[in-house]
Amino acid sequence: MSQSNMAREVAEIPQAAARFLAESSDAVAKAAAALRSADPGLLVTIARGSSDHAATYLKYAVELLAGVPVASVGPSVASVYGRQLRLSGAACVGISQSGKSPDIVAMMQAARAGGALTLAFTNDAASPMAGAVAHPIGLNAGPETSVAATKTFVNSVLAGLVLLAEWQEDTALRAAVAGLPDAFATALTLDWQPLAQRLVRAQSLYVLGRGPAYAISNEVALKFKETSGLHAESYSAAEVLHGPAAIVQAQFPVLALTVDDAARPHVIATSERLAAQGAD
Secondary structure, eight states: OOOOHHHHHHHTHHHHHHHHHHHSHHHHHHHHHHHHHHOOSEEEEEOOHHHHHHHHHHHHHHHHHTOOOEEEOOTHHHHTTOOOOOOTTEEEEEEESSSOOHHHHHHHHHHHHTTOEEEEEESOTTSHHHHHSSEEEEOOOOOOOSSSOOHHHHHHHHHHHHHHHHHHTOHHHHHHHHTHHHHHHHHHTSOOHHHHHHHTTOSEEEEEEOTHHHHHHHHHHHHHHHHHOOEEEEEETTGGGTTGGGGOOTTOOEEEOOOSSTTHHHHHHHHHHHHHTTOO
């Protein structure tokens, strides 16, 4: 059976990540130096769809490791409503695979005019968004032809982590990101069939996360919708208990994502509570 474009591009993720680390280091170093010099008290992000989920990951990473608050700004503030935000003392990161969305470009231009230090992650170094910011950083993921973003999403998250590591001069984070291409290659060898077989008969499901894992749960839910026609909803493992848990009954599928961090016991506790209601 022939592979889909999406499957081929997923298989390219380890190489795409390694290429980003090798080819974008100079641009990242310059952007990080600018961040250290500016010492922003606020970071704002501009993105949509999968790129916005990468921005959510960046939000948690920056808040947890740098202690700088991060807020998402809707592109329509500039493109539809024509409002100019006062962003002096802030940094603004735009994330877009194509770098061509007019509303995101307009918001990035407005952010720069409003006094922000502007940076962009994009897979197209010649895109309008790259030209609109002070520090464009190429994702170097290679062409992506499938409708669902895969390697560009992963490289967008990676770009945020690498930028953060250099900005904060964080030796441990530098070492961690250097090992990611190998970790991605290992992930490709894992057996995902038990999960796939369970979801074949599903019509809807919840995907849960907390902290950085919540950003990934957002992306996973989107992938289920756009590739498999599943009504998948992403929730924080805390927020799901405030209303949405009421519809979880016998054999309702719940996919909980967690890593070995401070949020893990809370995700496990939520999962156990939903399992007690009958969730699968």
